[in-house]
Amino acid sequence: FCALAVLARASGTEPESTAALLRDRALADTTAYRLVESLTTDVGARPAGSAADGAAVAWAVARFHALGYDKVYTEPVTFPVWRRVAESASVTGPVPRRLLITALGGSVGSGGPLQADVIAFEDVQALQAASPAAVQGRIVLLTRRMARRADGSGYAAVLPMRSAAASIAARKGARALLIRSLGTDNNRLPHTGSVVYEGGAAIPAAAVSGPDTDLLERLLRGTRPVEVRLDIEVDTGARYTSYNVIGEITGREPTREVVMMGAHLDSWDLGTGAVDDGFGVAVTMAAGAMIKAAHQVPARTVRVVLFANEENGFDGAQAYAARHAADRASHRIAVESDWGAGRIYALRHVPADPVLTGRLARVLQPLGIALDGAEGVPGPDVAFVAKRGAPWAQLAQDAADLFDHHHSANDTLDKIDPAALRQNVAAYAAFAWLMAN
């Protein structure tokens, strides 16, 4: 890293040239890959409230220290624990067939096996329009397929099936909800994600793999009723204290606002949380490490926040927002990496400062990143400080493939392209440096 420091001095210390050096150094650096390899190998799945949640926190603290961060600390986050214990489903008539399903995060259990006829609707709108008499006593199946889009916008279109439909079905008297997995793949691996019950209207809710949903649809085209048996056992009631893990590179002017980069440390239980969000953890930790290793001190403090329990309640983000929104040192900008493992193609929602945006545009352009003027969206954790007024930005990633693996057992290390990972680190490091100076 000495060579870099020398080069930085040689080419002047103005922010733009240092940002460009950080960018180029990151494109040849393997720190991020080694981080996500270690997180997925040595810790693995780390659902909020599990033993691995604690292991992940310890891992993150140790890694921040090893990477040379100036300040490493944790902030407690307490939440109710939801744990998948067992889940199974099968068609019992007209022909016996096994179904591959997974309970949605937060689902209530079925209290033993539950058996009922299936009634299918294409989406939440069709379910809302259905008469309670048609739904009463049945298992509701929602069948809409998610569209593949480079910006991942197909997800928002089907998300109400997972988040909102269970309570709608419950209020019409349904006994359980099954949904086509929110995914763009055709693997027999269901995709989990959290369900949100409204006003206590809670029935068991599970996602069915795509090919198994196809099978149910074909059986439902027959003349005989399709009966499904569902058995979901969950463990709830306990409370757990996890931690947001924070690492900082202390700035020269510590009373100024911080530049915050976030990701979430927890993951779902089915895969190993490589893409969601081991990738983001690795990108932000490595980007901070690049800055530290540059041997130039940024003007503002660079803060990397690894949030607790994003997946099943956003508890870490809420705790962070409550604690830090009114900090003396509040946020210069907050940015989050939690949208898959694709390359970044756009930077959005940056301050309207022509000197700054000119620098950002020039430094990011060689990475294929444009300031495309789109409005953008904050990351899911950053959204909570954004709501309280913190400035935020988005480094928008190509998400065309994200939903092939998202929230399924397939979220494993092999789904990460090391070159795309390095491009992300380069962008975050350069962006953070320019925002910090």
Place this chain on the structure above:
Amino acid sequence: FCALAVLARASGTEPESTAALLRDRALADTTAYRLVESLTTDVGARPAGSAADGAAVAWAVARFHALGYDKVYTEPVTFPVWRRVAESASVTGPVPRRLLITALGGSVGSGGPLQADVIAFEDVQALQAASPAAVQGRIVLLTRRMARRADGSGYAAVLPMRSAAASIAARKGARALLIRSLGTDNNRLPHTGSVVYEGGAAIPAAAVSGPDTDLLERLLRGTRPVEVRLDIEVDTGARYTSYNVIGEITGREPTREVVMMGAHLDSWDLGTGAVDDGFGVAVTMAAGAMIKAAHQVPARTVRVVLFANEENGFDGAQAYAARHAADRASHRIAVESDWGAGRIYALRHVPADPVLTGRLARVLQPLGIALDGAEGVPGPDVAFVAKRGAPWAQLAQDAADLFDHHHSANDTLDKIDPAALRQNVAAYAAFAWLMAN
């Protein structure tokens, strides 16, 4: 079908024009798709010796009749039953991790949980070279990856890991064998297939999903021993009588040799046997149905044979060969569809008759099928009559994607391209017509 009969008469009844008409008619026909849709929906997985094996036999008999075949009959095939009861595996040290595995067909059970350190080898050659002292008391892991090739030849290169390695490991004192799944995908779905024990050297044998094998390899690069716990329960000992199901279009000259098209009716238990070998069942049944519907009687009888238990013993093929090799009406040619769901690109191993090969070349050329002069291989069931001297041919399919899904839970209807299926039916119908006349 009347229009076709009229057209056939209008353009003369010589074999080539009728073959061309059958080909073109098949390209617009949905019979095959409806067959494989029904087999995978109404029967599903049909492992040899299961209740679904019987359901599949009844399904095939009924469908042959419904398709207008002149003669439909079954021939008994008796074999020992192997049934998967339960299987699980996990890494117990240095970190607890769940592994996604599946027992190989024919594997012995573990007699309860079995726990041992893992020793990895790249392939069978490396295992053979290992000293028994290194292997003794351990679980052997074979890690070689299968290469993706259009002709599927990557499979043969890794097949000994599945078929032969267990006994080699057993003779060196290993307690169990794990292999990287024989597949070209990166899904967390293990691929099964049969193990062959040699001389009673039997230890539990299972396939690990690709990403889980990656994890084991990463853990093994660490300094601490990697311990795995494996629990495989199987059910063996019973004998079962299934049936080869045969449908015939009776020829004008029934004392002449038959034209035989084969596929296997059984499947593995994990998927629904759509590609392997519902596709072949649909292709051959539909090709015969096209010939029947042409309202012209072929000179030779066209026989479609759906073999019992190809997957776990070739028992149907052996019974058929023993019974029919010496038939008065023996085989003009035997051909089999059991190499995935890809398009056919070559016809191989046809009789050296210039008039016949000229016709075949001209009729198949519009389908993108060439008589490329390669030696070819008989299908796995046809190989048994071929060994006894029956002439055979190969309609070679593109198998670049076959091993993404082969023998895994992912072998479902959505993996079949209806257009490729129709191209296969067109080729089989035209080929059979030309061979029968």
